[in-house]
Amino acid sequence: MTFSEENYLKAIYHLTSHSNSGVSTNAIAEMMETKASSVTDMLKKLSDKDFVNYKKYQGVSLTESGKLEAKMIVRKHRLWEVFLVEKLDFSWDEVHEIAEQLEHIKSEKLINKLDDFLGNPTEDPHGDPIPDAKGRIIAIEKQLLSELVPHQSGVCVGVKDTSSAFLKYLDKQEIALGSTIDFISKETFDLSLKIKVDGKELTISNKIASNLFVKLL
Amino acid sequence: MTFSEENYLKAIYHLTSHSNSGVSTNAIAEMMETKASSVTDMLKKLSDKDFVNYKKYQGVSLTESGKLEAKMIVRKHRLWEVFLVEKLDFSWDEVHEIAEQLEHIKSEKLINKLDDFLGNPTEDPHGDPIPDAKGRIIAIEKQLLSELVPHQSGVCVGVKDTSSAFLKYLDKQEIALGSTIDFISKETFDLSLKIKVDGKELTISNKIASNLFVKLL
DNA sequence: TTTAATTTTTAGCTTTGTCTAAAAATAAAT
């Protein structure tokens, strides 16, 4: 399995995980920052290897085998992110790029030993679940902060947007995984939210709120 | 810099490190398990990028810039090997292949943080020196066990052959880095050596002795 | 010092993954 094939599988996995139907050639091209024609070529190859169900013009979905492969790549990516943050003291906005490289290292023994070394974590530094060695995922119950109604409270358990810009914003506002968030009120004009983060009052835009996952208290 | 370019630089580095003259196309081809024609192609590319001094039919050597690149790859390889053995509990015969992949991960920050995390080791699990961030190498004084004369003693500080077969043999004989080795006598017929390893008497072939580095006591 | 053997390079082909441009299929709109 080449790096490129792995990246396609991962992209298809992420595009289909939240909407269990097929995904379009264009959607993959956009996510991979490549051209639709390149995607078509790769889909043929992945289809030959039975990693995807592909019929011309009909979109594509992962086979069981493709899904497992994709999960193993995600597993590696997220475990390496934990390593970088927990052991090497990287901040959560720096780890994605490096993990993009590390996720392609091939050694099952390595990844399972790394998993043990890290204490078998179930979430990565952004709150995303880490598949186990068999591809099982324990999904935590969580919702977007923007979906709450005033006077509800929760603990910050994840971010939807993992861009460096967003994560650095959160650092500046001292919002981190584990922070307690009390939803005080919503401004009807711009949908901005008044919240308390670990007791400290703060106003955030709706865009911020719709990228923060919380677990209700 | 591609993986392939990095692998060529590394090969040329290893081939020239112990004999500071140029190296032949064929020697590189043999080390890389590829064809001479492929080597020629790559040498042109590396020469264009000023990593090697190359003139047709005249052999090749590394430029300063090429040597530094090569050392950084060796640095990464050996630091990852330390990580695998010290932190993930791999044995010294398992780490080479995985480090061959990890050495190509691109992030200076990563490798320097890893270096610190490991306590800035100066040797890898096989006793080979680890270049520092600037490419400096502290060479330990060592010689092959086969070069000693009877009644000399030393501490095992490295192996020349790092093949899995050899390392597993050493494990079986309980010879490890740090073992004290007393050279008792040499058999004139087959040049085999009678030695004591941490006090325990043992006979080893000359082939074994000429792949073990010791530091004289 | 020619001839023979070896080494190295060139020329041309293959595969992988990408691209552009054009054709075909599907979806949307009048």
Place this chain on the structure above:
DNA sequence: ATTTATTTTTAGACAAAGCTAAAAATTAAA
């Protein structure tokens, strides 16, 4: 229900890195 727009696929080209086979240069041998 056509026409128009969009999406997707095909066809053909390109760069990277490898290969084989043949040519050129170097080295060794007679």
